[in-house]
Structure formats: structure tokens, C-alpha cells
Amino acid sequence: MSTTWLVVLAVGAATVLIKGAGPVLLGGRALPGRLTTLLRLLAPAVLAALVATQVVVSGSRLVVDERLLALAVAFVALLLRAPVLVVVILAALVTALARLVTSG
Amino acid sequence: MPRSGIRLAIPFAVAVAAFGLAFGALARTMGMTTLMVFVMSALTFAGSAQFAAISVLRDGSAAAAILAAILLNGRYLPMGIASASAIRGPWWRRLLLAQLVVDESWAIGHRGDGTFDPRRLLGAGALLYAAWVVSTVVGSIAGAFLGDPHTLGLDGAFPALFLALMWTQIHDRRGALAAALGAAIAIVTTPFAPPGVPIIAATLACLIGLVR
Numbered sequence: 523m524s525t526t527w528l529v530v531l532a533v534g535a536a537t538v539l540i541k542g543a544g545p546v547l548l549g550g551r552a553l554p555g556r557l558t559t560l561l562r563l564l565a566p567a568v569l570a571a572l573v574a575t576q577v578v579v580s581g582s583r584l585v586v587d588e589r590l591l592a593l594a595v596a597f598v599a600l601l602l603r604a605p606v607l608v609v610v611i612l613a614a615l616v617t618a619l620a621r622l623v624t625s626g
Numbered sequence: 627m628p629r630s631g632i633r634l635a636i637p638f639a640v641a642v643a644a645f646g647l648a649f650g651a652l653a654r655t656m657g658m659t660t661l662m663v664f665v666m667s668a669l670t671f672a673g674s675a676q677f678a679a680i681s682v683l684r685d686g687s688a689a690a691a692i693l694a695a696i697l698l699n700g701r702y703l704p705m706g707i708a709s710a711s712a713i714r715g716p717w718w719r720r721l722l723l724a725q726l727v728v729d730e731s732w733a734i735g736h737r738g739d740g741t742f743d744p745r746r747l748l749g750a751g752a753l754l755y756a757a758w759v760v761s762t763v764v765g766s767i768a769g770a771f772l773g774d775p776h777t778l779g780l781d782g783a784f785p786a787l788f789l790a791l792m793w794t795q796i797h798d799r800r801g802a803l804a805a806a807l808g809a810a811i812a813i814v815t816t817p818f819a820p821p822g823v824p825i826i827a828a829t830l831a832c833l834i835g836l837v838r
Contacts, residue, residue, distance in 0.1 A: 525688045530662050532688075533679050533695040534669025538725060540699050544706030545713040545724040556836065558704040559800075563832035565674065565701050566801045567808030568694065569792035571828030572678055574809035577785040579816050579824075581685065589782045596786035606790050607644040610783045617782025 588620035631734060631749025638730040639753050643761035645673045648787060650765020653680050655775040663766040667759045671725060674791045675699045676762075678825070681784055686822025694825045705732050712742035726751025729794065800835065807831035 553561075577589045592613040599609045646667070653663050658680065670676055675695040683691040706724055709732060713723045726748055735747025772778060796802050808828035815824040 526658055526662060526683065529679050529683055529688050529691050529695075530658075530666045531669075532692045533675060534666060536692070536696045537670045537672055537675065537699050537702070538721070540696070541702045541706050541727055542721040542724045543703060544708070545710040545720040546717050548707050548710060553704050553707055559835040560832050561700045561704050563801065563804040563835045564697055564829055565795040566792055566805040567828050567831035568678065568698050568825060569674060569788050569795060570805035570809040570831075571812035571825045572681065572694075572788040573785050573792060574812045575816060575824055576681060576781075576788060578813065579821075582817060582819075582821065584813065584816060588779070589785060592779065592782035593785045593789065596789055600790060600793055605644060606641060606787075607648060609790055610648045610786055613786030614779040614783040617779030618777060619779075621777075621779060 588617045588624070591620050592616040631731075631743075631746035631751075632753045634734050634746065635730065635750035635753045638734070638750070639757040642673070642730065642754050643757045645787075645791075646758050646761025647765035647768070648783070649673060649676060650762040650767070651769035651772060652677075652765075652780060652783065652787075653762075654766045654769025655772055655778075655780055656680055656684060658766070660763060660766045660770075664759065664763050667762040670695070670699075671728060671755055671758055672699055672702070673758070674788075674795075677784070677787060677791070681788075682822045682825060686820065686825075690820075690822025690826065694822065697826065697829050702727065705729075709735065709742045709747060712744040712747050714744070723748060723751075726755055728754060730754055803834055804831045807834060 573593070577593050578584050578586060595616045596609050596613045599612055604612070650663050654660070666676055675698040678698050679691045679695040682694045706727055709727055712735065713720050728751065731747055731751035731754055734750040735742045735744070737743055775781065792805055796805055808831035811828045811831055812824040815827045819827065
């Protein structure tokens with residue numbers, strides 16, 4: 523089995539269990555409020571870490587390149603309430619163009 | 627028929643489908659087959675976790691990719707518990723219907739007083755599920771016609787996508803602080819830790835939830 527299939531199936535199985543745990547096992551009962559706060563802060567923390575590593579990391583090194591420019595453009599587009607698909611295509615376009623200019 | 631939930635979810639379904647197209651296309655350029663994309667979307671039905679898994683896998687280990695996705699889905703544990711009273715029937719039915727709880731359907735089903743409307747929750751969830759699975763598969767088929775990911779600047783599209791997803795997950799100042807701290811931890815640990823590990827280290831940022 524390829525590594526990608528392993529990831530696909532493991533992530534799928536884990537998510538089914540995480541989503542199902544409440545309704546199947548704990549119906550009606552509640553988690554302590556503090557724990558709920560912590561679990562809900564996981565998403566912004568991890569997503570921000572993904573933004574950071576995807577934009578300035580290459581292997582184990584920190585690098586500044588076209589991707590940072592693309593992120594700045596995406597940030598402005600989001601502030602202007604642009605739809606997600608527009609934001610993503612814009613970021614790819616800026617990266618590709620900046621790469622073309624700097625390499626040529 | 628849970629028609630009100632479906633109607634309320636239509637604008638969200640359009641946004642979800644846009645993410646789905648982007649996910650399918652990017653996943654394809656990273657070597658995932660359309661079957662892999664279909665199986666992953668059908669089982670996971672969580673955009674941010676799916677994006678995280680494939681992007682961490684690009685230069686990190688499988689274990690780091692799986693762990694990053696699980697951590698991103700950690701929020702579904704309290705959300706599932708909160709909406710549990712709206713999901714009834716034998717255990718296998720509850721397990722199946724619980725899969726329809728995602729950020730958007732949870733918000734639509736929430737009555738605002740801590741209880742949930744089952745018809746809205748599940749109607750919205752069903753439409754969003756269909757939108758996600760279909761759009762990711764379509765995106766992956768379209769992705770086969772894209773050229774070299776580096777020339778197309780697709781590596782610059784990933785951070786933009788995560789930024790857009792982060793945007794939807796920050797609801798207050800504490801969320802913004804957790805995000806800033808998470809990014810800082812990831813950057814500081816990058817030169818020392820193996821790829822993928824900085825993402826996991828960043829989860830320590832959620833401890834600011836303990837601070838009043």
C-alpha cells in the first residue's frame with residue numbers, strides 16, 4: 523500500500539471516530555468548558571502554522587520568495603471579501619508571474 | 627424532508643464547492659489519483675484536514691501528515707458532543723449521521739440557545755457533503771489537465787488557501803492570538819525539527835485558552 527493511501531485511510535478512519543464519538547458514546551453529556559475552549563483553538567493555531575510553513579519554509583530552511591508576495595496579495599483579496607476561488611487563483615498567478623520575472 | 631436546512635445551506639455549498647475544486651486540482655498535481663481524492667473526501671469530509679494532510683505529506687512523514695489532520699479535526703469532538711441530542715437512532719445510524727456535522731452545518735443547525743434543530747443540521751450537512759465530494763472529484767479530474775505545479779505557482783496557492791480557511795476559524799481575539807502564536811512556534815521550530823513536526827508543535831498555542 524502506498525504512503526498516500528495510508529494517509530487517506532488513516533485520516534478518514536480517525537475523522538469518522540472523532541465526529542462519531544459524541545453522538546455514539548457521550549450523547550447529551552458535555553465536556554468541561556476549558557477543554558472545549560482548548561479543542562476549538564486547535565484549528566486557528568494549526569492553520570496559522572500551515573500558512574507560515576507553506577510560505578517561508580523550503581525543506582528545513584526559512585526562505586523568502588514569491589510565495590510571500592502571493593500571500594500578501596491573498597490577504598488583501600480576503601480583506602476585500604473576494605471569493606475563495608478568486609483568492610487561490612490570484613495567489614497562484616502572482617507566484618507564477620513573480621517567478622517568471624525573477625528567473626528571466 | 628429537511629428542506630429548510632438544504633435551502634439555508636445553498637450559499638455555503640457554493641463556497642464549499644469552490645474549496646473542493648481547488649482541493650481536487652491541487653491534490654491531483656501532488657500525485658493523488660481521483661479514486662484517492664474520492665475516498666478521502668467521502669470518509670473525511672473536512673477541507674482543512676484534507677489540505678493539511680496532503681501538504682504536510684509533500685515534505686514530511688506520513689505520521690506527521692496524519693497527526694496534523696487529526697489535530698485540525700479535534701474541534702469536531704466538542705462540536706459532536708454539543709449536537710449529539712439532535713442525532714438519534716441506533717448507534718450505527720448516529721455514527722453515520724454524525725459525519726454530516728461540519729462547521730457550516732453545525733452553525734446552520736444551531737438554534738442559538740445551545741440546542742440543535744435536527745432537520746436543519748442534517749439537511750444542511752447532506753447538501754454540503756454532496757457538494758464537497760462531487761467538487762473534489764471534478765477538481766481532481768480537471769487537475770489532470772494542469773501543467774507543472776511549480777511553473778503554475780500552485781505552491782503559492784497553498785498558503786493562500788490555508789489563510790482563507792484560517793479566516794473562517796477565527797471568531798474572537800483569543801482565536802487570533804492562538805493563530806499568531808501558532809505561526810510563531812512553527813517558524814521558530816522549523817530549522818531544528820523534521821518537516822511536519824513544527825505544525826504539531828504549534829498546537830501548544832491553544833494553551834492560551836487556559837489564560838483568562
